Amino acid sequence: MKKPLLAALGALMITGTGLAAPAVAATETSTGTKAPAAVQAVTFAGTVSLSNCSGSVVRLPDSEDNDPALVMSNGHCLESGFPGPGEVVVDQPSSRTFGLLNSAGTRVATLRASKIAYATMTDTDVSLYQLTTTYGQIRSSYGISPLTLDDTHPVAGRAITVVSGYWKRTYACSIDGFAHRLKEGSWTWKDSVRYTSACRTIGGTSGSPVIDNATGNVVAVNNTGNEDGGRCTDNNPCEVDQSGNVTVRAGINYGQQTYQIPACFGLDSKLDLDASGCTLPKP
DSSP: OOOOHHHHHHHHHHHTSOSSOOSSOEEEOOSSOOOOSSOOOOOSTTEEEOSSSEEEEEEOTTOOTTSEEEEEEOGGGOTTOOOOTTOEEEEEEOOOEEEEEOTTSOEEEEEEEEEEEEEEOSBSOEEEEEEEEEHHHHHHHHOOOOEEBOOSOOOTTOEEEEEETTTTEEEEEEEEEEEEEEEETTEEEEEEEEEOTTOOOOTTOTTOEEEETTTOOEEEEEEEEOSSSOSSBTTBOEEEOTTOOEEOOTTOEEEEEOTTSGGGBOGGGOBOTTSTTOOSOOO
């Protein structure tokens, strides 16, 4: 996982790069990377800030306006702390609040959860909160539409943008490839998205949506990076291939794919882990 937010703040103070979230959006871009011809404008609209992380209001491809809205972040961003290996949280009451951002990164509303619909740090690192408001209510009140979760596997080489609602900052790079297994301390994640080096995400960017620039859809959720060159330790994940070979990529950051999520939710944003095609871990 990205290092604790307070540690990240300390690092920023030492380096002089900033003491708080910038008043206007800042963009970090890669050089020499050619974007697809049809590129969607990536903004902050639909992203949210949490107390310690980033997130986004997300819809499934078949979601309707009267469905309760969902907010996606990381499992390690839960207000109750990190879920243990093998732990899956389902339908737990929550009144957590989220700051909804418009396209310019300005906070326009406070959204509230009714429950944690799903959360885990096993195989993936994701949390999905169900809100007290619907997609239609958010759109009519604030003019903001949710981000759509893509239901297909992301593609290596595609240009992506990591959008942090906490920092009001974006990070632009490409998908470098996929890690068969990504191991960090006690946790192991499957088929993780590896970014090219231009996405230098920091603490507080955990839970940010990873957007495919060509489609505007969410293909992953940002969650970790190797900070010190360590091998498979906390804040220093390592890649493990099918043969068990370990690779350490110092300074490289990762996200967890989200294409599996739509198959596990039905009408009215109802979680169904027994649905056909649902592969998310069960309690």
